[in-house]
Amino acid sequence: MTAINTRRYDIDWIRVIAIGLLLIYHIAIGFQPWGLFIGFIQSENSLSSIWTPMSMLNVWRIPLLFFVSGMGVFFAIRRRNWKALIKERTGRILIPYLFGTACIAPLHIIILQHYYGTKMTYIFNPGHLWFLGNIFVYVLLLSPLFFYLKKHENGKIGIAIKKVFQSPFGFIIIVLALIVEVLMVQPNPYELYAQTWHGFFLGLLAFLFGFCCVYSGKEFWIFILKWRWVLVLVAVGLYVVRYFEFQLNSPDYLMATETCFWVFSVFAFGYKYLNKPSGALSYLSQAAYPVYIIHMAFLYLGSSLIFPLAIPVTLQFVLVVAFTFVGCFGFYELAIRRLWFLRPLFGLKMKAKAE
Template identity: 90%
Template sequence: MTAINTRRYDIDWIRVIAIGLLLIYHIAIGFQPWGLFIGFIQSENSISAIWTPMSMLNVWRIPLLFFVSGMGVFFAIQRRSWKALIKERTGRILIPYLFGIACIAPLHIIILQHYYGQKMTYILNSGHLWFLGNIFVYVLLLSPFFFYLKKHENGRIGLLIKKVFQSPFGFMVIVLSLTAEVLIVQPNPYELYAQTWHGFFLGLLAFLFGFCCVYSGKEFWGFILKWRWLLILVAVALYSIRILGLQPQIQNYLVAAETCFWVFSVFAFGYKYLNKPSKALNYLSQAAYPIYIIHMAFLYLGSSLIFPLDIPVELQFVLVVTFTFVGCFGFYELIIRRVWFLRPLFGLKIKAKAE
């Protein structure tokens, strides 16, 4: 496999931004009238308008992270054997996942139970960390194929993948594959990814295609860069049809197509504008993963303290956002980053001294 020594800062930025949007998205759920129904602490007052942009994010925020994760494996295997990759991903993904099931996800459930006057019960569950479990399974399932492609870069399969993804047909393959997934699985609703077969198979496809997009070389990125405005115009058009109810019943295959156009619009504009290093990226790329792991605990704690206050709901939203972000970054900076034995529990390498 031809080594790519130039770091793709745009992919790092997209991962950071996607996790930041995930936090905002989860905060917004607490201000919807159905938030409690899916296990969130819910404000007595709703902000219905905020769900319009959130519903746009909903169809591509998780698939985007699956694509990015597959791309990350491509870069990882260039300097690792199969055993080294499994060992590294076990430390970075499986250990935080198991720790989160035991210590992180049960914590925010206890906060919810206390807020609603329920009996506080310790419950092992993956919660929002289901994503990590999926990623680790994908690594186990697909790494033999990925290492085959690494070893046989000029073989028939490797050359075929490059030929397909170096042309517009590669994007069509992705769209048709995600469309076929929803036609077969028939998710209801499409946006329900957590602990569902839809989430598993959609994630598996995105993970695989993310790897293939980078494996194919610069030609694929040149294609989406050239057609970036068309990609985003189609994404906006499909979103407008969905959000304005221009069709009585939006079919899942249209939502799957919308997912692809949003995802590759993000990649195209990121490739053009974000592929540059910065001190902020160096810090945030390290912080994003631990913050993803802990953010629900601070969200639930902030919600439980702020929602009872007799203040405008808009101010509640601002305060919950502030509390969640400040709490997460503060805990990361003061505790996770500096306590050596906690670092591996949150996917960070052990270091003798803080960075």
């Protein structure tokens, strides 16, 4: 596969940033008056003002990760056959998913039960790790197509995909596909991705289109780079309409359109400013995945310790953010990264001895 043969540091950065935003978003839910309703430990004092930026993130933070995951498969299959890809993705995705479902996600549920004085019960549930299960299914479903495109890069289908995604028609197709998905599935609400058919089909489309965007070559990225200001201005405009005209509940077809403009605004500006290596990226790109897996346990633990304190709600938010990030990265650095038997359970390559 000749398209985009150099490492794309911007895609690595976007993945890291998206996971960081995911942590902040989950922390912020605990400060909303409906946090407990969806299973989060909730502060008695709401911080409703942060819902404004949260609602902006809501329509694109998860789709962005699905796009990035599809792009990642493109790079993964350049030097792998289908057996090697399934083996690699089993180790990197399926094993952490199963381990997390059995041993990590139940932890924050137990912390929630203890905090509210309910019966402490072990619940086998993927929780926030539903995303990993989806990704592994997408790999299985789409690998035949991806390897066909790899083998027949200069065939009619491969050339057609490149031509389409090297032009504005590629972006239009993505927008229309996401609109069709919501019109058919009719999610309620649009932002409910976890363990829903909407989340599954939206993720499948984003995963497929993420692959196609990178497969099409450099021209696609030049196109979105050229139109980056239009992309972001339309995204902001759609959010403003959603906020003022529809009180954040605009029709699904508008939300799907807004999703696409935000996602490709991020890709365009990332391509311009983030496509460069750095020591921080090398560290964070490895740490981000284990941190994502364990963050809910530290978030719930921090919330259970900090929410009872008689301190201003803004300070509570700052302390929960600090506790979650320090706890996650501390556990990653002191345990996950250094203990060989933990590394594969969190998606890292096993090493002969601790680092």
